[in-house]
Amino acid sequence: MNIDEGMQAAIDEMKKGLAEGGIPIGSALVVDGRVVAVGHNKRVQDGDPITHAEIDCLRNAGRLGAGSFHRATLYSSLMPCFLCSGAAVQFGIKKVVVGESRNFPGAPGFMRGHGIEVIDLDVPECVEIMAKFVRDQPHLWNEDIGV
Amino acid sequence: MNIDEGMQAAIDEMKKGLAEGGIPIGSALVVDGRVVAVGHNKRVQDGDPITHAEIDCLRNAGRLGAGSFHRATLYSSLMPCFLCSGAAVQFGIKKVVVGESRNFPGAPGFMRGHGIEVIDLDVPECVEIMAKFVRDQPHLWNEDIGV
Numbered sequence: 001m002n003i004d005e006g007m008q009a010a011i012d013e014m015k016k017g018l019a020e021g022g023i024p025i026g027s028a029l030v031v032d033g034r035v036v037a038v039g040h041n042k043r044v045q046d047g048d049p050i051t052h053a054e055i056d057c058l059r060n061a062g063r064l065g066a067g068s069f070h071r072a073t074l075y076s077s078l079m080p081c082f083l084c085s086g087a088a089v090q091f092g093i094k095k096v097v098v099g100e101s102r103n104f105p106g107a108p109g110f111m112r113g114h115g116i117e118v119i120d121l122d123v124p125e126c127v128e129i130m131a132k133f134v135r136d137q138p139h140l141w142n143e144d145i146g147v
Numbered sequence: 148m149n150i151d152e153g154m155q156a157a158i159d160e161m162k163k164g165l166a167e168g169g170i171p172i173g174s175a176l177v178v179d180g181r182v183v184a185v186g187h188n189k190r191v192q193d194g195d196p197i198t199h200a201e202i203d204c205l206r207n208a209g210r211l212g213a214g215s216f217h218r219a220t221l222y223s224s225l226m227p228c229f230l231c232s233g234a235a236v237q238f239g240i241k242k243v244v245v246g247e248s249r250n251f252p253g254a255p256g257f258m259r260g261h262g263i264e265v266i267d268l269d270v271p272e273c274v275e276i277m278a279k280f281v282r283d284q285p286h287l288w289n290e291d292i293g294v
Contacts, residue, residue, distance in 0.1 A: 049205060049211070055202075058197045059198070061196065062195070065290060081233075083234045083236075083237040085233060086234065086254075089233075142213065143212060146237050
C-alpha cells in the first residue's frame with residue numbers, strides 16, 4: 001500500500017466531510033503529478049443528491065479540457081459508484097485509485113471494461129471511517145447510493 | 148412522437164441554455180406525473196465540466212429519496228452520455244425519454260443493460276438545434292463529451 005499525495009488529499013477530504021457532518025468520502029484529481037482539484041460528498045451539506053465526492057472534485061477541477069482529463073488519475077477514498085464511474089468513462093480518465101471497496105463494491109468492472117486501470121489500495125483508515133459511518137447512519141448511506 | 152409535459156420542459160430548458168450562450172441540452176424529472184425538477188447544461192455558464200443537463204436537473208430535484216427516483220422518468224433533449232446514464236443507473240431511475248440521438252449516440256445500451264427503459268422520440272426541433280450547435284461550436288461540444 002502506497003499512500004501517495006493524491007490518496008492523502010482524498011483522505012483529508014474524507015475527514016473534512018465527516019467533520020462537516022456529511023458522508024465521509026473524499027476525492028482528488030492528479031494531472032502530471034500535481035493535485036489540481038479536491039472534493040468531498042456534499043449530499044448533507046448542500047442538500048444535493050448528485051454531489052458525490054468525485055463529482056465535487058471534477059467540478060472543482062473546472063474546464064481543464066479533454067487533454068488534461070485523459071492524463072489524469074482520479075483518487076477516491078471509496079470505490080466509485082456508477083455515477084462517478086460514468087464520469088471517469090465519459091471524460092476519458094485512464095486511471096482510478098481508490099482507498100477501499102469493502103464497504104461498497106462500486107463499479108470497477110464497468111470502468112475496467114472501458115479501459116480504465118483501477119487500483120484498490122485497501123487503506124485501513126478508509127475502511128474504518130466508512131464502516132463506522134455505514135453502521136451509524138445506514139439510512140443516509142442508502143440514500144446516497146440510491147437504495 | 149408524443150411531446151408530453153416532461154419533454155416540453157426539457158426542450159424549454161434546452162432553449163434557455165442556448166439563450167444563455169451555453170450548450171443547448173435540457174432535462175426534466177417527472178415523478179408521479181408531475182415535473183419536479185428541470186435543468187440544463189451549464190459548462191459555459193458556470194465553468195463547470197460536470198453540470199450536464201441531467202446532472203443539473205437531478206441536483207435541482209434535491210434529496211427526494213430513493214423511492215421517488217425509482218418512480219421517476221428522466222427526460223433529456225439528447226441521449227445521455229455515460230456520466231448521466233451512470234446517474235440514472237445508480238439512482239435506480241427506471242425510464243429515460245430523450246429528444247434525439249442523431250447528434251450523439253450516448254449510452255442507451257449501458258442503461259438498457261441495467262434495466263432502464265429508454266425511449267427516443269426523435270424530435271425534429273431537438274435534432275435541428277443541436278445539429279446547428281455542433282456545427283457552429285465543434286470544440287465546445289467535443290470538450291463537453293470529453294474528446
